[in-house]
Amino acid sequence: MQLSSRIRAIPEPAGNAWEIYERAQEMRTEGIDVTMLSIGDHDTITPEPIIAHMAGAARQGNTGYASVPGMAPLRAAIAERATLRTGAAAVAGNVFVTPGGQFALFEALMAVTDPGDKVVMIDPYYATYPITIRAAGAAPVIVKADPDNGFQPDLQDMAAKLPGCRALLLNTPNNPTGAVYSRDTLNAIAELCQAHDVWLISDEVYDGQIWEGEHLSPRGLPGMAERTIVIGSMSKSHIMTGFRLGWVLAPEQVVNAIWELAIATTYGVPGFIQEAACFALTEGDAIEAEATARYRSRRDLAVDVLRGANGLRLSAPQGAMYVMVDIRPTGLSGIAFARKLLEEHHIAVMPGEGFGQAAAGHLRVSLTLEDDALVAALRTLAGLAGALAV
């Protein structure tokens, strides 16, 4: 029996970005104590008040089909947050609640691209972008962001590639690089989108994790709200990765189109999860502040330990919960280094190659460990880099 061509075309031809992570998981089931600095998941569980709110909502009877676009108070809370964070007024009708930011991205791509359409994305990229674009039947077009230019996107290359494309996918603060795009960069990108009549899909799930400068949403730039679709999520801000709650923030015509797609696919997000998210957004400022402060302090710590250490280079992340370590002076690829680090020292990080060619020879280290253990792991990493430096 033959599978569809499209589903066979989804996987990355280059192979498995998750090799190290999966090997680390295997080692853990074998009883080996592996230090996990690989994926972007928190090292703490979701705060109790959020769990209690979810359980309470279920016990009060919110266990039937929930509102498909999202319950009104949640959409309103997201709109209020979006108005503040993106700098352009949003109303509940601009919000569509999704099972996770990943699905929000898929819905956005379904709404603005047809099969075969081209979508520009920046390399290094979040590991699932190319497969999500292909899952929607569109084709990724890569614009590089040079590590030696602080991982800022190459605007000349973008200007050359954008004509004829349907959409541009941005992510600032950026995963994996930690780059935060400047106002000048975003202004230039906004002009390009308008000149070439391109949709801008802006993944802003790290919008609260800013260590240098400020978060700017392209949605807030003149003339951009009508062509910008913002992807948001509770995962990183409120320690709710496992709740799978995200959203699309978009012009109402996009929201209405996604509504029909959601009826045909996920049929809404569990009502008790929506209530938990609504509580977290309206009364969980302290939770978000605490999580953010934790990552800020770990980021500072990581920069202290790694900067100037033998055999590696570092551009200090301006945002997000990762550090990109440049191990090119060791002469090893990111994959080879990550394998060595895992097998010899039981520390799991993500090889840069999993995030695109521009991140080759790098490691993405997640700041998902408490201070002492994090420092110890980073020193081990730096020691290995020093021993290998050519």
Next chain:
Amino acid sequence: MQLSSRIRAIPEPAGNAWEIYERAQEMRTEGIDVTMLSIGDHDTITPEPIIAHMAGAARQGNTGYASVPGMAPLRAAIAERATLRTGAAAVAGNVFVTPGGQFALFEALMAVTDPGDKVVMIDPYYATYPITIRAAGAAPVIVKADPDNGFQPDLQDMAAKLPGCRALLLNTPNNPTGAVYSRDTLNAIAELCQAHDVWLISDEVYDGQIWEGEHLSPRGLPGMAERTIVIGSMSKSHIMTGFRLGWVLAPEQVVNAIWELAIATTYGVPGFIQEAACFALTEGDAIEAEATARYRSRRDLAVDVLRGANGLRLSAPQGAMYVMVDIRPTGLSGIAFARKLLEEHHIAVMPGEGFGQAAAGHLRVSLTLEDDALVAALRTLAGLAGALAV
């Protein structure tokens, strides 16, 4: 800004199947006491042990990213159930856990059809089938099931239409009609699928709600396991509609293909929901039995009240939680009758037209109300039909 052609093509050209339901919801927010017999949602909340299990799993720390194909014990429990219910051995590797049966259907369609491929489905159909097929970029091809033939599919028509199609979508026990397909019917369908090399997608979310005869899964017929994808769900069996937990049961190549699609879209189902479902499947037999007994007794009650009542006809449902009432003797369409019943008597049912042309002049009544109130509502419905009968 232009939306994609494909997303604009999803909605039903005939308009809104949910008109009556939405109007009923509106009336309720206006403070009107509407009897809801419209959608297939339970009138009781999810049993406390399932909610307690979910909350406990979250509190024990299952709030991070969960296994994307589903946690091993849940996949094993689903495989065990599937082995019993479909009559063909299944292992965990045949199971992929999804956020709801609706999404399982979407993933199945993505896996076996390419854009433009044709998919045969039976009319009357569950209201979202055509939009789900179109959301996957495929094209529905309709085969009718005549109400005067107990809503069994027209096999001659199917034989004529199946050549050149990529897949056939079946649903037994059937929503909305309550028809359960016989062994002869399913054998004939299986032969057609093999003769024309067609995938069979078998929606069996009502597999436990059987009032006459027995549930037969086409997956259990000779040579069919390799070309059959079964859609399952916790929604109806364990009163868990709002949990959005379903699954695909399929050959391993399909499961592996869907895995990549899931990474690109939903990135798994919340771990605490998976744990609740695992508990319900392994220790919730009494919950399922109680829910099933309730619908069986209501179904018998409904048949007693409606059969032979003036101005309407009834084919007693062989399965599922609905009764299809034939109101053609009144001369009204299902929509006109449902509107009248809602506006004059504040009872909401689904007009047959929302489920396809073959269900025109029918009403689908959900058995989602306790006995006395259900009987009263059905008597009112029958009285209106009697008064209108020509």
